[in-house]
Amino acid sequence: MEQVKKRKKSMSLQRQKRLYGILFILPAFIFVFAFMFYPIMYSAFMSLQDYNYVTDASPSFVGFENYKNAFQDPTFRVSMKNTLIYSSIYFISVMVISLFLALTLFNVKKFNAFFRTSIFIPIVVPLSLASIVFTWILQENIGLLNYFLGDILGLEQLTRGWLTEGKTAMGSIIGVGLWATIGFVTILFLGGLQSISPDILEAAEVDGATGWKKIFYVILPNLREAYILTGIWAIIQALKVFVEPMVMTHGGPGTSTLVMYQEIYFTAFTRFEMGYASAMAYILGIITLVFSLINFHINRSREDI
Template sequence: METNPALATPQPGIHGSKLTPWHRRKKKIAGFLFVLPAVLFVFSFMFYPLAYSLYISLHKYNFVYDKEPQFIGLGNYIEAFNDHTFLVSLGNTFIFAFFYVLIILLISLALALLLFQKIRFNNFYRTAIFVPIVVPLSLSALAFLWILQPNYGLLNHILGEVLGLKMLTHQWLNEGFTAMGSLIGVGLWATIGFETILFLGGLQSIPTDILEAAEVDGASGLKKVFYIILPNLRETFILTGIWAILHGVKVFIEPMVMTAGGPGESTLVLYQHVYYTAFTYFDMGYASAMAYILGAIAMTLSAANYLYNRTKEETE
């Protein structure tokens, strides 16, 4: 049976390898124009600011008084570790991050395990836990600022007037220990729903036949959790751990809105110190150096979390 040569042979300029140079050039230009807005956006708001802040971190530069940056090499980085305020804010950041990461991983995992069970109103509970993440963190901080006020705050009112437990009322944001605890509590309330949903997604990805086989073999309760569920959540722990570490290390909104770093410097975190240095004292070189130190800490802790979970997964 004869075939039509016109149909069997690819036409020049239309199919793959038969494209003419003009058609190939036209397709390349069209593709470049489609991705150009995204490239410009990423370059303008990510790559260029990162590169320029690294450049500025090696200079002494107050953009109000100095005409040009003055190169000082690693001077800003050395100054940071001799700066009392930097060391205090770094310590406060580690305190917040340690307790925040530890508590949020434990509680969100426990909530996810509860919601993973077939209970009544399960969808309602999931929605209720997730709702705080929808509220902007700044609004949550403002709401808790009112709740924790010593004179007219809702918490002291309930403890003192409603429950008659005046001995439990407290100056929650006016003492260092309770102020830091309050900030951690607000951070947990605002973000624990997101972590719970991540853990719940990890639980739902575990094959049901593994869980059923474990129950047949007699593994139930805590044995099922420790020997079956947790080993199968390594990938989820990597994701939730990195997310929690980044939020804990880069905490800013809670102390900025609720305590402004006080009382004294007891809740001053590194992100705040960077902000004040840059936009109150206009020392952009020193602020950029501290910002890079903060970024290096976040990346190091995230990498440690990733490597730890990967190593545990390979050894099991």
């Protein structure tokens, strides 16, 4: 009888623990379901509907027609091309520059804390505010950059409308994006460098691997996990670019800086076509997932070699 009572008591305690565990995770589960899982599923449903929430009483099912129309839409194709151009240049630039800065900070000990803080400061500046400031800096007539080039350095031939010319508008936006995020990626790489065992570095130096040899044959191969983390973050950051072109150029001049996120926004909230906008959003999400998986697979394959 005593053993039976002990079993019942033990089972009762286990049930209480399970109940408490469920109660503790329930708020997080409700939050994730309400603000992540449900919107994702509902937008998937909406992407198969034709629905303008201003003129239509209810959605009408059209299947994959919205996806087909998106790929046939010249404006959406331009926004996709601009997004891929931005993403390619941004990804390569942010990875190379951030890795160089991280290696520099890792090896330079003097004033290290000051340089780390200086590089990281742009992260704490709201991107919308930074875009407004850079819009003023890059103005053609009253901009600080043209004033510096023309009036101070006497290089009038280099002054231009940085945000009103198609050739320079995209480059200006990329520059602002890099300024705002390089510090964060540098810190991630620096964390990866600091996780390398000092024993490995000392052994490499004993074997004669110093300078560039140490970097290429010892340090860089040991940063594979950092490549995966920073690569996926940079891909997502690049493909979801929105604030810089929205604030600085509004997609112009013409459609030279129109990106996918902007086109989705305009379709949903200026033309009110929620079904079509949902299909565009899923196309962007699939592209992001594909590039993230490619980055993960490449770095994992290198680790297995």
